[in-house]
Amino acid sequence: MSLFARNRKLASFLLFILGTQAAIAQTPPPAAPASDEPELVEFDTSKTRSIAVPALVAPAPADTAAGNSVALGRQIAEVISSDLRASGVFETQGPNGLRAITLPEVATPQFDYWKSRPVEQLVQGFVRVGGDGNLTVGCYLYDVGFGNETTRLGFNVPPREWRRAAHKCADAIYSRLTGELPFFDSRIAYIAESGPKNKRTKRLAIMDSDGANHRFITNGQSTALTPRFSPNYKSILYLSYVDGNPRIYVYDIDAGRQRLITQSTSPTFAPRWSPDGKTILYSMAVSGNTDVYKIAATGNGTPVKLTSSPGIDVGGSFSPDGRQIVFESDRSGSQQVYVMNADGSNQRRISFGSGRYATPEWSPRADLIAFTRIAGDFRVGTMRPDGSGERLLTDSWQDEAPTWAPNGRVIQFFRTAKGSGKTSIWQVDLTGSNERQLPTPVDGSDPAWGPVLP
């Protein structure tokens, strides 16, 4: 069999279908870590692994709606390389500075050459433009030391979604080499901020997990705060002062319309989705007293009041199984973190360290709760759902509002600068290492990370 025929066979092996905003079909993902794993899989983020990502080959160069396939091959490699580098786990080479590879090499790497660079892992692939104008992207991972293929995936995407194919490839490699679940192919809703401290313009905005495909949703005429993507990415819960008062709206992304989650003369804020997207958790102040409520996401049905302390009960985040809610309350005299059953029963305090504890967020992996600790400065940390095992991950003047990567491995938050009040979005590994700022066109706050796209 000629190399070309063999490659074509590989390509046909990778046959997939994709609708707009729909699933990117792919080969089965690598085995996930056992779900009953009680502790973190502590891969050492201080020891990076070297990985080379040469430009993907474009065997029959063709123009697409997103540019020529040769350029796309390089851009896809750049995104894969950038994702892996940003994870903090990899030291990447390429595509810049690496020689071009040939199509036969994609399936038959020149291991001796890569060993001599030296590099431990190698990602190769191709971009082919189909008759329907869609791209077929092949993605191969090789262990250079062992000289064998460890992962192979293919994606069929419309040209405008080429970045998603790159993220899916990077996710597969990341999962394969770390044992963690994927997270690059996901999106973030946040608040884009600009203007002076006492008159900030705050706009609802969305972007990919790496900051690409940025889009403003609101125009900034009224203040927008605290967005949350629905689990299916079709809508966003957020707070808006559009009628002069703080109220939670659910914004339908495709329709470009929004509605109140509940008719009320009282302010509503701090919205959250249940993991299945069927329930909305929110806070409402009645005669000055704030409590936590839930209501069906359909907008029908009556609100259910979950807390009734005379103090401020606010915020909240469902456990991944939807059975429990972690929230904050100052019923003890200062902000602390509490857990209750989803029906409001069995409320119990879990934070007992020094200082105040706020903005609890349950990890999608269920094992940890992230929070903001206020003791002088504001720091982001994690604790187990029973309150034990507290650790602080950041150390700055004001780090606030953690949100979890869909794999429960990375935490995003926002940082406020003392004095100027300027805000920026950051992320940090669970170990507290690899802290880095996310690129946003203007200042950013209130990040909310959505699930991995299908």
Place this chain on the structure above:
Amino acid sequence: MKTNTIKIAAILLVSTALVAGCGKKKVEALPPAAQGTDYGQNATDPNAGTGQIIPGSQEDFLQQVGAFGDRILFETDRFNVDAEDQAVLQRQAQWLAQYPNTRAIVEGHADERGTRDYNLALGERRANSAKNYLTSIGVDASRIQTVSYGKERPSALGSDEQSWAQNRRAVTVTVR
């Protein structure tokens, strides 16, 4: 509603007792007297800037209640109305009694040293404290609305104790 108000009033009394004797919270350098307050509900008053103050207008209110008489300040995380605040609110109530066709919006604020959601709740609690006191001394509750801005609209811009003290506030804005 009634029960809630009574409960809150009771809490207020207790809180007031608890913090009695705390250090003075008024600050020396107050922010420049804002026209139409922080949120300028009446910024578009057609008579603004003509030098003529219309009785019953927001300008008139600001003049009658005196410098910073439109606001009361709070200790960190507190929402109680102390004797000093009561004097301020009494002058506001007198003005509101003088102009029974006016309404008021009490804006509750928090300083930047709190988390966003909690500060929204705290601002609402502060605005309600001011409202509750105003109604307790005779202002019809239906004339007073509240709105919380949390930490979104600071009055003083510094990141220091003095600025924060000015930002923990409930500001009364009148509406005709």
